[in-house]
Amino acid sequence: MSRSRFTRRGVLKSGAVAGAGVALPTIFTAGSASAFTNEPTGATVTFGFNVPQSGPYADEGMDELRAQQLAVEHINGEGDGGMLNTFKSALDGSGVLGKKVVYVTGDTQTKSDAARASAKSMIEKDGAIMINGGSSSGVAVAVQSLCQEAGIIFMAGLTHSNDTTGKDRKANGFRHFFNAYMSGAALAPVLAKAYGTDRRAYHLTADYNWGWTQEESIRAATEALGWETVETVRTPLSTTDFSSYIAPVLNSGADVLILNHYGGNMVNSINQAVQFGLRDKVVNGKNFEIVVPLYSELMAEGAGEAIKGVYGSMNWNWQLDNPGTKAFVKSFGEKYGRPPSNSAHTCYVQTLLYADAVARAGSFNPCAVVEALEDFEFDGMGNGPTLYRGADHQCFKDVLVMKGNENPTNQFDILEIVELTPRAQVEYAPDHPMFAGGDLGKCNSGA
Amino acid sequence: MDDIILQFINGLDKGSAYALIALGLTLIFGTLGVVNFAHGMLFMLGAFCAVVMQRILNISAVTIDETQKDFLGRPLEVKTPYAELWFGPEIGQVIVNWSVPLSLLLAVPFMALVGWVMERGIIKHFYKRPHADQILATFGLAIVIQEIMKEIFGANPIPVPAPQSFAGSLDFGVLLGFDPNVIVYPYWRLIYFLFSSVILLAVFAFLRYTTFGMVVRAGMADRETVGLLGINIDRRFTIMFAIAAIVAGVAGAMYAPINSPNYHMGMDFLVLSFVVVVVGGMGSLAGAVLAGYLLGVLESFASMNTVKDALPGIDQVIIYLTAIVVLLVRPRGLLGRRGVMED
Numbered sequence: 022m023s024r025s026r027f028t029r030r031g032v033l034k035s036g037a038v039a040g041a042g043v044a045l046p047t048i049f050t051a052g053s054a055s056a057f058t059n060e061p062t063g064a065t066v067t068f069g070f071n072v073p074q075s076g077p078y079a080d081e082g083m084d085e086l087r088a089q090q091l092a093v094e095h096i097n098g099e100g101d102g103g104m105l106n107t108f109k110s111a112l113d114g115s116g117v118l119g120k121k122v123v124y125v126t127g128d129t130q131t132k133s134d135a136a137r138a139s140a141k142s143m144i145e146k147d148g149a150i151m152i153n154g155g156s157s158s159g160v161a162v163a164v165q166s167l168c169q170e171a172g173i174i175f176m177a178g179l180t181h182s183n184d185t186t187g188k189d190r191k192a193n194g195f196r197h198f199f200n201a202y203m204s205g206a207a208l209a210p211v212l213a214k215a216y217g218t219d220r221r222a223y224h225l226t227a228d229y230n231w232g233w234t235q236e237e238s239i240r241a242a243t244e245a246l247g248w249e250t251v252e253t254v255r256t257p258l259s260t261t262d263f264s265s266y267i268a269p270v271l272n273s274g275a276d277v278l279i280l281n282h283y284g285g286n287m288v289n290s291i292n293q294a295v296q297f298g299l300r301d302k303v304v305n306g307k308n309f310e311i312v313v314p315l316y317s318e319l320m321a322e323g324a325g326e327a328i329k330g331v332y333g334s335m336n337w338n339w340q341l342d343n344p345g346t347k348a349f350v351k352s353f354g355e356k357y358g359r360p361p362s363n364s365a366h367t368c369y370v371q372t373l374l375y376a377d378a379v380a381r382a383g384s385f386n387p388c389a390v391v392e393a394l395e396d397f398e399f400d401g402m403g404n405g406p407t408l409y410r411g412a413d414h415q416c417f418k419d420v421l422v423m424k425g426n427e428n429p430t431n432q433f434d435i436l437e438i439v440e441l442t443p444r445a446q447v448e449y450a451p452d453h454p455m456f457a458g459g460d461l462g463k464c465n466s467g468a
Numbered sequence: 469m470d471d472i473i474l475q476f477i478n479g480l481d482k483g484s485a486y487a488l489i490a491l492g493l494t495l496i497f498g499t500l501g502v503v504n505f506a507h508g509m510l511f512m513l514g515a516f517c518a519v520v521m522q523r524i525l526n527i528s529a530v531t532i533d534e535t536q537k538d539f540l541g542r543p544l545e546v547k548t549p550y551a552e553l554w555f556g557p558e559i560g561q562v563i564v565n566w567s568v569p570l571s572l573l574l575a576v577p578f579m580a581l582v583g584w585v586m587e588r589g590i591i592k593h594f595y596k597r598p599h600a601d602q603i604l605a606t607f608g609l610a611i612v613i614q615e616i617m618k619e620i621f622g623a624n625p626i627p628v629p630a631p632q633s634f635a636g637s638l639d640f641g642v643l644l645g646f647d648p649n650v651i652v653y654p655y656w657r658l659i660y661f662l663f664s665s666v667i668l669l670a671v672f673a674f675l676r677y678t679t680f681g682m683v684v685r686a687g688m689a690d691r692e693t694v695g696l697l698g699i700n701i702d703r704r705f706t707i708m709f710a711i712a713a714i715v716a717g718v719a720g721a722m723y724a725p726i727n728s729p730n731y732h733m734g735m736d737f738l739v740l741s742f743v744v745v746v747v748g749g750m751g752s753l754a755g756a757v758l759a760g761y762l763l764g765v766l767e768s769f770a771s772m773n774t775v776k777d778a779l780p781g782i783d784q785v786i787i788y789l790t791a792i793v794v795l796l797v798r799p800r801g802l803l804g805r806r807g808v809m810e811d
Contacts, residue, residue, distance in 0.1 A: 077732060079623035252773060257784045261727050261736050262482060264657070265771035265783075268474045272650060288625045288728050296630075296654040296726070298637035323728055325627030339539060351540065360539045433539050 057386045058172035058467030059148045066120040066385065068093065068372065069149030071140050071164060072178065074128040077285050078156040081319050081364050085154050085178055086126060087357050088365035092372035093122050095352070103352040104373060107345040107401035111380035118379060129155055133163035140164045144171050150385055151176060151375050154368055158182030158231040165194035172467020174387050176371035179364040181283075181315055183234040186415035187456030192464040193387055195394055195409065197336075197374065197416045198367045199447070201235040202455050204314045204334040205242030207420035207442035212332060216277065216310055218247040223275035225266055225290060227282050228255040235281040237455060239314045243279075251275040256286070263290040267297050276304040279312045287313060288323040295327040316423050318362045321435050328425030328435065335421045337366045337403055340438055345403035360433050370402045374409075388464040406444070412451035414461065420447050470641065470650045475768040477640065481657045483764020484664035488719035489737055490744035490756035491671060492712035498688045498751040499708045502591055503599045505607040508738030509614060510713050513582060514575050514720025515729035516617060518628045521571035525551055525564045566631045568725055575721040576714055583713025587706050610734065618731040625728035630656040656725050663722050667715060668757055674711075675753070684708055688751070743787055747794045749804025758802055763787050 061067070070089045073082035094100045098114030105112060116122050125147040127139025136155065143149040144167075152168055153176040155161050161180035168175035169191040177185060177196040181204070186196050212220075222243055226236040232255070240250055251273050256266050267290070270278055278299060282290050294300075294311055302309040316333035339350045339360035349369065353361040361369070374394065382389035395411030404418035422440040429435050449456070493507045528547035536544035552560030563570075590609060594602045629635075634655040641651035675681035687694045687701045694701045720729075727733060744763055748755030769775060770786035782789075794802060 075618075075623075077623055077730070079618065254773060254776070259736070261733065262485075264478050264482065265475060265768040268478050268768075269471060269771075269773055271474070271652060272470055285625055285730060288627075292627065292728060293726070296635075296637075296656060298652055298654065301636065302649065319624055323625040323627060325728075326629060327627075354540045430536060431538060431544065 056466070056468055057388075059144065059150050061120055061148075061150060061385055064120060065123045066117055067143075067147055067149050068122055068124045068375075069127060069140065069143035069147065069152045070124055070154050070368075071127040071129055071136060071143065071152050072154040072368075073131045073156050073160075074126070076130045076132070078131045081156045081179070081317065081362065082129070082154070084319065084362045084365040085156070085368040088353065088361055088369035089124065089153060089372055091352055091356060092369045092376075093124055096122050096373065096376045100356075101352055102348075104345050104349050104369070104402055107348050108373065108377075108399065109401060110373070110377045112373075112377055113380075117376045118383070118385070122376070125149060129157070129160050129164075131157050131160060133159045136160040137163050137167050140167055141171075144168075144173055149173070153371050153375070154178040155180060156364060158185055159229065161185050161194075161196075162189045162230075165189065165191050169193045169462070169465055172387055172465045174375060174390050176375050178368045178371070179317075181235070182231040183238065183455050184230060184459075186413045186459075187234075188458040190413050190456075190459040190461050192391060192414075192461040195371070195374075195414045195416075197371050197409075199334075199336045199418075199420050200415065201231070201238040201314070202449060202453070203420050203447040204235070205238035205240075206447040206449075207334050207422050207440075208239065208312070208314060208332060209242035209246055210442075210446075211422045211440055212243065212312065213246045215332065216307070220246075220248045220277050220307070221251045221275045221305065222248050222277045222279050223251050223270050223273050224253040224279045224281060225263070225270075226253060226255050227258055227286050229258050231283065232281050234455070235314055236279075239279055239281065239312075241455075248277070256282070256290075258286065260286065261289055263293045264297070266290075267294050267299070270294075270299065271297065271302075274304070276307045277310045277312060279314065281314060283315055283317070284320060285323075287320050291324050291331065292327045300330075316436060317364065318360075318433075318436065319364075321425065322432070329427050331425045332439070333423050333436075335363050335423050335436075337363045338421055338423065338436065338438055339366075340434065341403060341421075341441075343403060343405065345401045349403060366403060373402070374399075387466045391464040405441075408444075410451070412461075413456065413459070417444050417448055419444050470646055471772060472769075473640075473644070474651050474653070475772055476765060477651075477653055479765030479768035480761060481653075481661045481764070482768060483761035484661045485719060485723060485737075485760075486740060486744050486764055487757045487760025488664045488667060489716060489741040490748065490760050491668060491753060492716040492719075493741055493745050494748070494751060494753050494756040495671070495708055495712040495715070497745070498753065499684060499705050500587075500591065500595065502594065503602050503606070504591070505603050505738065506586070506610040506613070507606075507712075507716060508734030508736070508741065509610040510579065510582065510716035510734070511720040511723075511737055512617065512729070512731065512734030513613070514579060514717030515628075515724045515727075515733060516621065516720075517575035517578055517717060518568050518571040518721045518724035519621065519626050519729050521574050522564075522567040522628055525549065525567050525570070529553055565629075568628060568630055568722065571721045571724075572718055575717045579713045579717030580710045582717075583710035584706060586713070587709040591709065592702075592706075610738070614731050614734065621729075621731065623731060625730040627728050628724040630659075630725035634659055660722055660726065664719065667718065671711070671715060672753065680704065680707075740787065743791050747791050747801055749798075749801030751805055752801065752803040755801055755803030762802075763790060766790055 072085045095103045129136035140152050151174045155178040158180040161177045165175045175194040226232040313333040316335050378390045378393035382393040397409045400406050407418040420442045423436045424439045426437045496504045528549045531546050533544045533546045538544050551563045637652040637654050744759045748759030770783040
């Protein structure tokens with residue numbers, strides 16, 4: 022009878038040593054092969070475009086996607102180059118750091134959970150190195166938070182809530198689009214000039230995050246002018262018939278109705294307000310007026326005749342007279358047969374800015390990209406001299422005050438530019454009360 | 469007082485849309501026993517009939533104006549509707565301007581066709597299936613049609629203005645002895661209220677005073693017995709489905725200036741109209757109409773600032789709260805019949 026040379030203790034010891042031996046190289050190789058999330062190793066690098074392809078903002082999402090596709094073409098040296106001809110860039114038309122850009126798309130459905138799921142899928146399954154797009158602040162905040170956790174850069178699309186670069190700001194997230202505070206700061210002087218400083222305003226506000234910050238911002242700006250706020254009424258986001266909210270405006274003593282609505286809400290509320298004859302009314306000896314703080318070309322098309330003469334604000338408009346705008350409108354217009362919207366513009370610019378930051382940093386590492394974008398000053402992107410402020414990752418540039426065109430000559434010039442508000446007028450401190458409570462934290466590379 | 473009167477008028481106006489949709493839903497449920505989750509889609513298709521008519525009337529001749537430029541700096545394409553070229557600018561503009569009322573000429577035959585195809589193609593296969601199957605099939609159909617409409621017309625709302633003659637508001641206050649401009653209400657909403665009242669009366673008169681209606685009512689009460697009498701009740705029920713589709717369609721077409729048509733407007737109304745039907749009593753036409761107006765008025769009052777201040781958020785839940793209270797007090801709904809949807 023022979024005795025086995027294996028003892029229980031011996032097997033455990035050997036197993037532990039063997040296990041450590043197998044695991045040790047993996048730990049080191051994992052660190053050296055992938056220094057950050059989705060580090061590109063082949064001849065291509067993947068961008069993730071997360072836009073609403075279904076749901077009520079699908080048209081806006083499609084316009085963003087067109088612009089993103091155009092940006093990829095231009096980065097890869099195809100087409101006429103668009104804004105790369107006017108923006109002093111480190112890109113040379115051969116992709117980014119020698120890698121050709123390819124892209125994947127996700128459908129946000131304008132729902133935070135769906136947007137997070139599609140962004141997660143693009144990051145984990147498709148290896149997207151950067152996520153760009155979106156037409157809602159709720160989506161932007163949710164996806165920005167996901168990207169922060171995943172070690173991915175988030176270049177926000179259309180998001181106008183103060184919170185995106187305020188209390189919900191993140192080190193891996195960057196917003197080129199303007200915000201509600203800027204809308205108020207830009208609109209107020211124009212409203213004072215057009216309607217005077219002795220006005221009584223009635224607010225109808227979409228009852229969600231963006232609506233609240235929009236109301237807070239425009240209310241503060243108009244009250245600083247001397248306007249009195251008569252009433253602020255929150256309307257459910259699902260409302261389609263606003264008549265029961267508009268009827269009380271008639272006898273409220275207000276002479277201005279401010280619609281803190283966007284999208285379908287805005288289209289319906291402004292049309293119904295006009296049907297109630299508000300714009301024909303004379304109250305307190307003044308003509309009754311309507312203001313829509315945030316405009317979009319696509320929504321203005323939906324509102325039709327009702328927006329004639331109504332003031333609002335925008336991040337950018339295709340009618341601006343500068344080389345960057347002309348180059349982009351030409352590229353986009355020739356390819357798609359219509360001028361780009363301001364959400365298309367912001368997505369196009371964000372994609373180019375990301376690619377340029379990578380080229381300047383010489384690395385796709387998110388922390389290097391963050392460093393390259395922070396306090397970056399640039400021009401030639403259609404908004405004049407622009408700063409990506411390092412303290413909160415918010416872009417600062419001129420803001421457009423728009424008015425519904427009284428005599429449009431074609432289907433695209435339904436809005437006219439009233440004033441280009443200088444950047445200095447819409448700037449604020451990073452710890453401004455409307456943006457307080459946020460902390461960028463540290464950049465996360467996912468390593 | 470003026471606010472209360474204004475909200476009451478507004479409630480009746482809102483309720484008229486609810487009543488029209490719920491009436492069609494009840495007609496289908498009462499006659500065919502089918503829970504039609506695609507009914508909101510019929511309302512949406514009707515609204516798009518107004519869009520299509522607007523586009524038909526705006527079909528234009530294109531001329532190039534060298535003096536004006538488009539957004540790319542090319543000579544501008546100027547479009548002039550054929551209606552203006554053929555009938556002169558004044559009459560042509562009136563025709564184009566009246567696209568919504570004229571769209572009823574399109575909506576009636578189109579919706580009848582849609583109703584007939586829907587009933588013969590899908591619904592009839594589900595008569596003897598459980599309600600859950602009917603809901604799945606019709607809801608699926610609604611989603612398919614909705615997505616098709618989005619592909620064709622896009623996701624953005626499409627503005628369809630009311631005729632210029634009905635722009636502006638009627639000063640009700642003066643008629644009631646109030647000061648001018650205190651109680652005013654848009655003309656087109658009043659037109660919609662009157663229109664829906666006429667449709668509701670016409671449907672009731674049709675069912676009450678025609679032989680066809682009598683047979684349908686008999687079929688609603690006892691389908692088997694009517695069949696045993698040698699009457700082809702199925703054919704009549706197909707016609708009733710088409711009539712319900714027409715009612716929903718014309719309601720949608722005339723609603724287009726109030727709520728710019730968009731592909732999901734049917735879904736917006738669907739849940740609401742089912743609540744109206746349940747509150748009114750399943751299978752009761754009069755109940756559907758009564759509940760439509762009642763919920764419209766309650767919703768309007770709940771939106772008043774004084775009410776919202778006292779009960780924050782009440783405007784968002786009033787309809788469902790009312791449904792709960794009604795079902796607790798009268799489980800069959802306001803005018804529900806015994807035996808309907810009961811085992």
